[in-house]
Amino acid sequence: MPSDREGLRAFYVEAWRKRREGLPAEPLEHQVADVIAQHPEYHDLLESGPAALERDWTPESGQENPFLHMGLHLGLREQVATDRPAGIAALHRELAARHGLHEAEHRMAECLAEALWLAQRNNSLPDEVSYLNALRRIRDAG
Incomplete structure (x- = not known):
């Protein structure tokens, strides 16, 4: 996955294009497209061409950066898959059982x-x- 902002965003756009068009994709592209599929509010942005690559989302704008949001989902999934930090996989299972996978990931992403x-x-x-x-505080809060 590219490390620069534009390259990373282009990777998301391309992964989503491949998913929409039913084209073969690499495993990481599948993971990214799975996260995108769970966020229909970002589909128009990812299909908008250069606008998705150039736009800034600042805390002052009051809008969430969709690439950061989706990246947090991906980061969490990697942590869960490797159970690093140790114990996160069990916490993830508990929260997902209680709140559903997507909501659990949103709580954990914070x-x-x-x-x-x-x-x-x-x-x-x-x-x-x-x-x-x-x-654990999120888990214990119910």
């Missing part, structure tokens, strides 16, 4: 986003213990 933001702010690695504790 914790992941905060952990990543704190790590960036502190110029450090994400604090896995604090992250797991935040996920």
Whole structure:
């Protein structure tokens, strides 16, 4: 997957185009297209051509960045698949059983986003213990 913003966004657009057109895709493209399929509110954007690659979403605009949102889903799924940090797969199963997969991932993504933001702010690695504790609080809150 590309590491620059435009390349990454183009990857999402292409994965979605392949899904819509029934074309062969790489495994990672399938994963991205699966997340996109769960977010119909982003379909028009991903089908809009260059606008999807160039637009900025800032906190001041009050709009969520769809690429960040979908990336958090993908990141969570990778964490669950590898159970890293240890215990996240079980928490994911519990939350998905209680709230459904998509809603569970949305709740968990908030914790992941905060952990990543704190790590960036502190110029450090994400604090896995604090992250797991935040996920446990969500689980325990019902």
